[in-house]
Amino acid sequence: MSGAPAPAERGEPAAPTDGQSRLVDGCRRLADSRPFEIGIVVVILANGVVLGLETYDGLIAPGAALHWLELFFRAVFVVEIGIRLAAYGRRPQDFFRHGWNVFDFVVIAAIFIPGLHGDPALLRVVRVARMIRLVRFSPGLRTIVAALWRSLPGVGGFLALAVVTLYVYGMAGWLIFGSRYPEEYGDIGRSLLTLFVLLSLETLPDLIEQGMAISPWTLLYYVSYVIITVNLLLNILIAVIVNSMEEARRLEMTERLAPGYDEDGDGVPDELDRIALTQRLDDLRAVIAELERELRIDRDDGHGRPHREDARAGR
Structure with a gap:
């Protein structure tokens, strides 16, 4: 199968009908x-x-x-x-x-x-x-764009949580370091800017050194901030985007498997998604395994012939 998107997927008209010029x-x-x-x-x-x-x-x-x-x-x-x-x-x-x-x-x-x-x-x-x-x-790029679009509600919730977290840590940083380091924590704006730059972890060693000059307990401030924001929140953001991408891919798969997605007009979808096909095969294997357990059929009796255990026991 060619990787070219079909007309329905590209937003183009279907095959021509009689009477058109x-x-x-x-x-x-x-x-x-x-x-x-x-x-x-x-x-x-x-x-x-x-x-x-x-x-x-x-x-x-x-x-x-x-x-x-x-x-x-x-x-x-x-x-x-x-x-x-x-x-x-x-x-x-x-x-x-x-x-x-x-x-x-x-x-x-x-x-x-x-x-x-x-x-x-x-x-x-x-x-x-x-x-x-x-x-x-590009079908791949369209899937990514669709995933980013679908992830906007989840990203909005993430941003709300991130803003609250940064604000709490920003106020705490102003209370702890404001009088000692006004350039970094002199007000809430500078404090938030310092913490935002800290998301890259590039300024972490310098900030920890400044904090240790005040008290060793300031280490808890930076360690907790890194764990909650850099590790936890960013991983949540990645999970939201990945989940949206999977949903977008499933939606595209559903459209491809729809009866209307038939470019050559043979009544059969032109492209079957591999994941959907694999899932159907797995379901079929599970049904066969369940039937074998109910009928007590051995898959192989040593001679390549299946037989019933209950029939063998009755001899």
């Missing part, structure tokens, strides 16, 4: 083709390379060449969006029912806003945003 049919075939996607990816990468080279002073002199390159990129992207819109035939509004299609349209259309051309920095931000479009052409 040859133009719509051709646009749909082109939008679904792998060479078309590869060509767009190459243009996006070339656009990114040009943007990167522009950051080096004197390497590329601004002039007509860059202007024509930018016009070429715009033309290619506009034609791409036009083909994808035309593939929907008489229902172009269906194009905007998919998030990635909306993002692509906004990024491409934003470059034509008149007000942007008076602000070079904002214009460059819009041009850089084109690079994000690479995500839609």
Whole structure:
């Protein structure tokens, strides 16, 4: 099986139906083709390379060449969006029912806003945003983005807990070290900034040395902070993201196993997720093992033939 995403997964229309024009049919075939996607990816990468080279002073002199390159990129992207819109035939509004299609349209259309051309920095931000479009052409990247999106509620709860923890330790640090080290703990703002930088553990030896000059008991402050925040809270954050990624992968698996996910129209899903297939096989093995235990069947009697223990006992 090819690793290319199917049209339903990319937010593109299904196979054509009778009565649609040859133009719509051709646009749909082109939008679904792998060479078309590869060509767009190459243009996006070339656009990114040009943007990167522009950051080096004197390497590329601004002039007509860059202007024509930018016009070429715009033309290619506009034609791409036009083909994808035309593939929907008489229902172009269906194009905007998919998030990635909306993002692509906004990024491409934003470059034509008149007000942007008076602000070079904002214009460059819009041009850089084109690079994000690479995500839609990679199933793995789409899964990661979907996982990050689904993890936002859990991350919000984590951030609330982290803010409370940092605030408590920040107030404690101000009470303990504020008078002695005002640059690090002179107020709650500096205290929180010091503890935030401490999350990297780079300043831990210096802070411990400062604390030991006051009292050996300050070691408990830093040890407990490192255990609770650096180890416990960050691990919770990782667990939330990993769990969301697993949910996103399962959701994608469910969509792939849905009856509608059938590109070749043979009535069978084109790609079966390996994990789902493995789980089904494990369930089948468990059922067979349970049946064997109930029927008291030996898997092998030494001659490669199964037999019943109760029948042997009755002889």
